[in-house]
Amino acid sequence: MANLAYIARPYALAAFEYARDKQQLSAWKAFLEAASYAAKQAPIEKWLVDPQVSSEKLLVLFNEVLASLLNNEQKNFLILLAQNKRLMILSDISTLFNAHIAALEKMSNVRLITAVAPQETFQQQLATTLGKRIQHKVTLHCEVDPTILGGAVIHMGDRVIDGSVRGKLTRLLQNLIG
Incomplete structure (x- = not known):
């Protein structure tokens, strides 16, 4: 999948730059999302x-x-x-196109994974703190995964901050073994 995303980057950038220059970002976003959805259908x-x-x-x-x-x-x-046999990367192109739009609008989608559902006040504080750190408006998407045991894992674009108990135990085990 990462290889397909690498291949999709120039196509997504070209589509984004064209749409931005022609002031057609919303039309291209709708087109790419629909194409991505179609490409994901089983047949x-x-x-x-x-x-x-x-x-x-x-x-x-x-x-x-x-x-x-x-x-x-x-x-x-x-x-x-x-022509370039690249129709299978439409979903990657759509994802990257949306990332370009978010960067243009100084918005970031951040995924927060915790062992238990975080309180609303914590979510707001975290979004504010992360927003100041990366100088973007942050939209927080929360997921609950009890297998991380405690703490949190934060995904911000290409960056991952693993503050989970499971992650710390894994790193400790690697240090003891390795």
């Missing part, structure tokens, strides 16, 4: 990796499914992806 997902299904057939399929959203530039974008 289409199978066809995307099936070498017997031609790129032309996949392009026709995407054009039909997304007809109400497509303008000429988006059709050309799909043609480019189909």
